[in-house]
Amino acid sequence: MVLRLWIGLAFFLSGVVLWTDLDTRTQLLSTVTGAGVLASGSGDYLTGSIEMLAGLLLILGLGARFAAALLVTVAMWFHAQQPGFGIDSTWLLLTGWFVIAGVGPISFDRLFGLGLPESAVVFAKPIARFCSLLSVWIVPLYLLGFRILVSWAFFSNGFGNIKGAANTVYVFLPDYWVAVEVPGAIASAITSIELVFPAFVAIGLATRFSAIPLLLIALLPELLSLEGTTHLQWAAMLALLMTGGPGRLSADHLVWKFLRKRYPELAGKAPFPLNELPHVIVVGAGFGGIGAVRALRHAPCRITLIDRHNYHLFQPLLYQVATGGLSPADIATPIRSMVRNQANVTVLMGRVQEIDKEADAVVLENGRRIDFDYLILATGARHGYFGRDDDWEKLAPGLKKIDDATELRSRLLLAFENAESTTNATLRRDYLSFVIVGGGPTGVELAGAMAELARHGLSGEFRNIDPASARIILVQAGDRVLPTFPESLSRKALRSLERLGVEVRLNSMVEDIDDDGVVIAGERVASKTVFWAAGVIASPAGKWLAAATDPAGRVIVEADLSIPGRPNVFAVGDTAASSSWKGKPAPGLASAAKQGGEHAARVVHAMLEERSPPGPFVYEHAGSLATIGRKAAVVDLNVLRFSGAPAWWFWGLVHVFFLAGTRNRIAVMIQWAWAYITYRGGMRLITGGSR
Ligand SMILES: Cc1cc2nc3c(=O)[nH]c(=O)nc-3n(C[C@H](O)[C@H](O)[C@H](O)COP(=O)(O)OP(=O)(O)OC[C@H]3O[C@@H](n4cnc5c(N)ncnc54)[C@H](O)[C@@H]3O)c2cc1C
Structure with missing residues (x-):
């Protein structure tokens, strides 16, 4: 891939210079490629354009064989036209390599390679066949x-x-x-x-x-x-x-060839059946579970990954589904496709209901029991309503799952529809009042996205109401929003929210919620739509294990993330409380869950190979990010803090990078670009049976 980028960049820049100033072309190529030898005679815009386009395609790995063939042809043609300018044959040979062999896995060609030959594109199949023949017969000669x-x-x-x-x-x-x-x-x-x-x-x-x-x-x-x-x-x-x-x-x-015949295991065939290896069960395919499974890729074990859903969810972008910016499929990736290439993993869809500690077995909802040698629990967390779950959960849904996000989206959009269709002014005002409880990252991001939707995203679409007049109230019990961020960034986030017209109520507790509104610090606020972003409580893993938990229900684990007294059982991520962050508990963040999962896997791997275990789990905090709206975000990277537009770009890049799956990354970038240019989110559907 490095070679591809290098050659593609050289040609691209060569094309750029040809467009601008021929004289510097040789020199520029010298600095980029280490060889000022592709320069050839008087430039023309056509050649410059071809070099730029084909160079770019080569960099992207999109139609790379054809791009490379075009570049070789252009270089040879130049040489034929103006023999005074030398073409280094090694350059041609290297560029020709991509014509013959195609490009590697990190490329669009590889991505489309499966589907394109069978598509309706004319001649796609014979061309694909020809390319594979080139790879088989000409590559060895080359x-x-x-x-x-x-x-x-x-x-x-x-x-x-x-x-x-x-x-x-x-x-x-x-x-x-x-x-x-x-x-x-x-x-x-x-x-x-x-x-x-x-x-x-x-x-x-x-x-x-x-x-x-x-x-x-x-x-x-x-x-x-x-x-x-x-x-x-x-x-x-x-x-x-x-x-x-x-x-x-x-x-x-x-x-x-000889060795493979003699020793079949060298050809990737296991010398013993997989089912004779120790069994590791990983429950939960979130960041912690997937981190653990991937880190066990080369461990001598068979793994069963159990999740109640068939997808891995990128929770940090859930709020965008809730506000119509993205669709659920953009932030969820099928678990099976994620571990498709890891032969020692079997995926099982099912809900774990209990753990038989005596027999070392997990018990699924359907009664099936599965024995394990090692168990890694990564079952995450759910909303906590400070003991009012039964009354408040229905009235103020939270945001943890895809279903939550589509429910929130339906309630949000339905409120505008109801406001449009009622003739009662008081009711209309109540429908256009939204309350979000909790001023942490989820509440802040949700409030910012709702305000942008109301102020810009719906403009001109209603006839009886002005969506921009909607009240969005963010209630925070503490004295600042984003309490886990440095104070200066909290202040900036507050100012950004206020600029978007969000009413932020600090030092205010929600005391009651009913069908018609909330009571905030003794004051009644009428609202038909209340969302919860205030508290989480860990999954019932602690109950399954009858293990000690902290007040948030997280299992208190040993330094290596195992359960006290159970060295073969581990809890990681949001469901575990580990004092691994300079003596403090690791935060409820995706990176902490991933690192925890990987650490537990390393401990299991060491046990499987009877090696001495790695040291205690130490959480490395890379930083925290939150976005409030277009060009407004805050970033705390420990050594560097910034906000505003640069933070917003940084936030976007990081989220796209960490999303699972190329399809999702591309889909999200397209949706964002579209929304950025038009101010319109395309996913504003009211689905399901929201009230
Ligand atoms: C709205 C929102 C925004 C967030 N934003 C950010 C952010 O910007 N940056 C950041 O770093 N973190 C963020 N987080 C936190 C981050 O997503 C979590 O810390 C992380 O997902 C925890 O990973 P985990 O593996 O512990 O649990 P999860 O990712 O929650 O995964 C748990 C998995 O276990 C499965 N499961 C649960 N119970 C069972 C069962 N009984 N049987 C079978 N399977 C089960 C679930 O289906 C799920 O797949 C956000 C969280 C939310 C909710």
Whole structure:
């Protein structure tokens, strides 16, 4: 991929310069690619455009074979037109590699590779077939050519060095020899390497290792910062052989074939059946559970991952589903697809109801019992209503699951519909009053997104009401919003909320909630829509295990995240209380859950291999982020704090990066871009049976 980016960037910049100033083209290529050799004659806009477009496609890995073929053609055409400008054949060979072999896994071509051949696109199937034939038949020949070329270049260089002065070696290659003065011993070592190792590379014997010393020699001019020595493309060819191997026409291939026949386990076939391995059960496919499963990828065990849903949910963006900015599928990823390539994992959809501690078994809702050797509980948390769950949960739903988000979205949109259709002014006012309880990140983000929807997203769509007149009231028991952030950022968040017209009530407790409103610090506020973002309570894992819990219901775990007295049972993430953050409990954040899951997996892995366990779990806090609205966010990265538009961009990038699945990342970016330009969210559907 690095090679692809490098070549794509070189051509892209070459195209840019061709558009702007031909004279600097050679120089620019020198700095970018280490070779000022692609420059060719007088520029024209057509060639510049082709280079830019094809370079970009190569970088993206989209139609990369065709882009690379176009670039090779353009470079050769230039050369034919103006022979005075040299084209380095190594550049052409490297670019040609992508024509023959295609691109690697991190590319759009790989993403579309499965579906496109069977699509209705004309000639897609024969083209795909032709490309795969190229990969099968021409790649080995191409690699053989690479090997012979590289070997010959080094060997002839070494041969030349024999005749040179004792303390001088010529690096690097025939066209670009550079004399370097080195101690005599080093000169003869370099010469010997150049004489011996090319033979191994040429026949493809221990190629990946033989290429290493040659690569170092190829990099010598760069390492020594010698003027005018820019031959990274030779190093790139060697790196390609080191990472991809020498291909089928090589001694390595024959040796490997023989070994695989003799020792089938080398071919990925387990020497013993998977079901004889110790059984690890992971309950919950949230951040903690997925983190644990992935960290057990190479552990000698079979894993059963149990979740009551068939998807992993990215909770940080739930509020955008609740306010119509994203659709549920954008932030949820099927669990099976996430672990598709991990052969030691079986996914089971089911709700765990209890744990049989005596028999080491989990019991599912349908009565099925599953035995385990090790158990990792990552069942998260749910809303807590400070003991008023029975009365308040129906009246003020919270935001934890997809169903919660679609319920909130329905209630929010229904309130506007009801306000539009009623002729009673008081009722209309009540429908247009929204109360959010809780001024932590969820409450702040929800309030900001609701205010943006009311002020901008619905404008011009109603005839009897002005959605912008909606009151949005955020109630916070403490003296500032975002209490886990530094005070300065809390103040900025408060100002951003106020700019959006959100009424923030600090130091105010919600004392009662009913169908017609809430009582806030003794004052009645009429509202038909109340949302809860105030408290969470851990899953019942503590009850299942009859283990000690903290006031939020989180299981109090040992330093290695195991349950006291149960070294083979672990709790991680929102369902565990561990004093792993400088003596304080790890926060209820996705990163803490992920790190916890990975740590528990490391402990299990060490036990499976009878190694000494890793030290205690130490939570590394990378920072906290919250967004309030367009161009308004706060970021606390411990060493750096910022807010406003840069924080908003940072927040967006981080969330897209951590979303699971490429489809979701692309979908979210498209939705955001659309909403950013138009101020309209497209997911404003009232679904389900909301009141
Ligand atoms: C609205 C909202 C916004 C948030 N924003 C952020 C943020 O911006 N940044 C951040 O870092 N964190 C944020 N968080 C917190 C973060 O999402 C959680 O800390 C994190 O998801 C915890 O991971 P977990 O693996 O412990 O639990 P979860 O991710 O909640 O996963 C628990 C899993 O267990 C499954 N499960 C539960 N009970 C059972 C059962 N009985 N049987 C089978 N399966 C079960 C659930 O279906 C779920 O898949 C937010 C949370 C919410 C709700």
